[in-house]
Ligand code: HPA
């Protein structure tokens with residue numbers, strides 16, 4: 001079997017996906033028309049052409065502007081449904097999805113509007129495809145601690161359907177330490193915790209995420225290779241890194257895919273996983289991220305299977321569910 005076939009045939013979990021970053025140019029265009037929102041583009045092709053980023057911030061400016069078309073429950077339903085259909089096509093059997101409540105509440109969309117839309121789609125996809133979903137509520141790190149605490153309280157009616165909290169948005173200048181108390185409260189409430197760190201930010205931000213936020217996983221974390229002691233700790237504790245190759249390329253974290261360190265980290269024994277981050281902005285869903293690695297770095301079948309297994313090991317599924325899927329990868 002060619003690797004491309006193996007990649008698509010293997011059952012996989014995705015652990016780093018921003019649902020707002022799965023908004024297709026087509027759906028953005030349709031929703032803008034429906035709500036009479038004027039976009040700074042005149043066609044779907046123009047939207048696609050605008051996706052040329054030089055760094056994380058230049059991407060985020062477009063990503064937050066794009067989220068402006070999401071206004072009612074059905075918009076959020078369509079957004080989630082389109083992503084889950086794609087998961088089904090790609091043999092992604094389990095996905096842990098980040099959403100940014102502050103992006104929507106800041107635009108006047110109530111918490112219940114997006115939560116109801118998301119949950120309806122999750123329920124339909126579970127019934128139709130058998131896919132399992134966990135939800136991760138992410139705080140925007142460029143906002144304040146007080147705003148994050150407020151968001152944690154606003155989510156109270158939804159605690160039983162949210163599995164984890166996360167930290168995303170502009171990394172440089174916004175170290176994790178600012179959110180130590182928010183994350184302590186989230187953990188007391190029983191949430192798992194994850195944080196973006198070491199994408200653009202230095203290894204020190206990864207240290208902070210581990211030591212101050214007590215994260216269960218690091219999102220990205222590729223810059224850990226600059227600090228040997230940190231790499232050793234991540235390896236010893238098997239702290240998962242949710243790595244996003246096409247995102248790293250598109251946001252110029254690396255200049256060329258042949259420079260990506262994920263397979264080196266894998267071979268060194270770190271619990272790395274492959275993910276798509278913001279697939280419609282970065283030019284590829286999960287299987288395309290695997291394929292891009294294979295084309296640039298030449299992946300062995302064993303590495304490919306190990307990455308698929310890691311995706312379940314690093315997930316928030318029960319030990320029993322993890323084992324069930326890992327056996328199917330072999
Ligand atoms: N990094 C930080 N914040 C984000 C990202 C990312 O890759 N995608 C959406 N929000």
Ligand code: ZN
Pocket residue numbers: 016018168196219277
């Ligand atoms: Zn991300």
